[in-house]
Amino acid sequence: MPTFFERRQLVTPGDLLAEGTYVTGENTYKENNKIYASRLGLVEYEDKKINVVALRAFYIPKLGDTVIGTIVEVGFSGWTLDISSPYLAILRASEVLSRPFRPQENDLAKVLDVGDLVIAKIMAYDRAHDPRLTVGEPGLGKITRGQVVKMTPTKIPRVIGRKGSMVSMIKQETGCHIILGQNGVILITGKSLKDEQLAMTALRKIECESHTSGLTDRISQMLKKEKAKQKEEIKNESKT
Amino acid sequence: MSQKPEKLIDKKGLRLDGRKPEELRSIKIEVGILPNADGSAYIQQGKNKILAGVYGPREMHPKHLARPDRTVLRCRYHMAPFSVQERKSPAPSRRDIELSKVIRESLQPAIFLEYYPRTGIDIFVEILQADGGTRCASITAASLALADAGIPMRDLVVACAAGKVDDTIVLDLMDTEDKKGGADVPVALMPNLNAITLLQMDGILTFEEFEKAVNLALKGCRKIYTMQKEALKAKYESVKEVEE
Structure with missing residues (x-):
């Protein structure tokens, strides 16, 4: 029952990962008692389970996920949202308007228009139907301010870090509020544009270097350096 | 150009461009x-220059083509008007349509189509410069573009041709060899599963010659496969190196 790759090694689709009594995890498949990778990514072993952490993937809706979507169409009884997934999501008007919805009286485009960003939760999804969204929980709804960063959804766990270490560190260092959509869209809201931009550069760095180790420390260092630079600039400006 | 050279293989056993019979053209893949695009790849194989782009899985348009149980794979092979000596009309010709089908069908077995029902994957292959063996190079590039797009695949697909030129079995035919030579056998392979996904023959070969050609093409495929893998990894390893 050998395995053919070390932990965190880069594999390509079709690479033979293991033979024998191992169990397939994410992005792997089994054929003739052999386990192969199905995506480009890094191998992870979890007892007998073999996972490949993909470097590039797309978002497949999951019940209960928080996602950030863009409205692409206003319909008669609801909206269609792009949640950067192969499937378009549906948000029903009755979910957004608390009172009973009457198509003759309410103009839906006045509530949410094409291009608006919405934080929502996946309420229902299966193979045969497009995902249904809900905004009926605190913290969900239309986004009014902040910056949005998009990345491939498999990198979201890396942004969160172990027990949320990475994201809480960025929040602390930049003073920004960060909402992670499981679909790879991230919302940053801070006191000033500078704080937001700082958080954005940190996120971009994580995106590029997600497959390297010791990233949390490097990001923390980078943020501290940038902050020191900003302070100096402010000092210089006030002098002149 | 159209004049047939006296001999396609000289006294020393070398081919028109100085290659040995079992030698590949120089290959560069990015x-x-x-x-x-969601995923893309570029391949240079000798004088061939080919771009492949992949979109999807995404909403299928027109909607009636979507299947309730699987993804629909679509492929467009297109030669740029300037890709050959004489201007090629940019409208899809009979040959373009056939090659689109051939490429699609050789990649199809590698993709887990049943994972994403009601969606579509589009592959666009653009031939910028052609010099024989474009279908093989296109398959090699398109499979990389699919992997780059993050589409789950059973294996990468790699393709290579072998053929007969002046009674010698040679690997990776270029345009003149293809047109003036005896036969051409393009083969596409999923190397880890050891499965052939495309096998064509154009010309006449004896049974022994055919077997020899297929085996030679498979050898070529495996050589290209290592390059293909390296190219795919290179995109991410460059970041790693900067850090260390």
Whole structure:
């Protein structure tokens, strides 16, 4: 029952990962008692389970996920949202308007228009139907301010870090509020544009270097350096 | 150009471009070079220059083509008007349509189509410069573009041709050899599963010659496969090196 790759090694689709009594995890498949990778990514072993952490993937809706979507169409009884997934999501008007919805009286485009960003939760999804969204929980709804960063959804766990270490560190260092959509869209809201931009550069760095180790420390260092630079600039400006 | 050279293989056993019979053309592959596409790859194989772009899985348009149980794979093979000596009309010709089908069908077995029902994957293959064996190079590039797009695949697909030129079995035919030679056998392979996904023959070969050609093409495929893998990894390893 050998395995053919070390932990965190880069594999390509079709690479033979293991033979024998191992169990397939994410992005792997089994054929003739052999386990192969199905995506480009890094191998992870979890007892007998073999996972490949993909470097590039797309978002497949999951019940209960928080996602950030863009409205692409206003319909008669609801909206269609792009949640950067192969499937378009549906948000029903009755979910957004608390009172009973009457198509003759309410103009839906006045509530949410094409291009608006919405934080929502996946309420229902299966193979045969497009995902249904809900905004009926605190913290969900239309986004009014902040910056949005998009990345491939498999990198979201890396942004969160172990027990949320990475994201809480960025929040602390930049003073920004960060909402992670499981679909790879991230919302940053801070006191000033500078704080937001700082958080954005940190996120971009994580995106590029997600497959390297010791990233949390490097990001923390980078943020501290940038902050020191900003302070100096402010000092210089006030002098002149 | 159209004049037939006296001999396609000289006294020393070398081919028109100085290659040995079992030698590949020089190959350069790059992955992820089109930021607008979900996945992309570029391949240079001798004088061939080919771009492949992949979009999807995404909403299928027109909607009636979507299947309730699987993804629909679509492929467009297109030669640029300037890709050959004489201007080629940019409208899809009979040959373009056939090659689109051939490429699609050789990649189809590698993709887990049943994972994403009601969606579509589009592959666009653009031939910028052609010099024989474009279908094989296209398959090699398109499979890389698919992997780059993050589409789950059973294996990468790699393709290579072998053929008969002046009674010798040679690997990776170029345009003149293809046109003036005896036969051409393009083969596409999923190397880890050891499965052939495309096998064509154009010309006449004896049974022994055919077997020899197929085996030679498979050998070529495996050689290209290592390059293909390296190219795919290179996109991410460059970041790693900067850090260390």
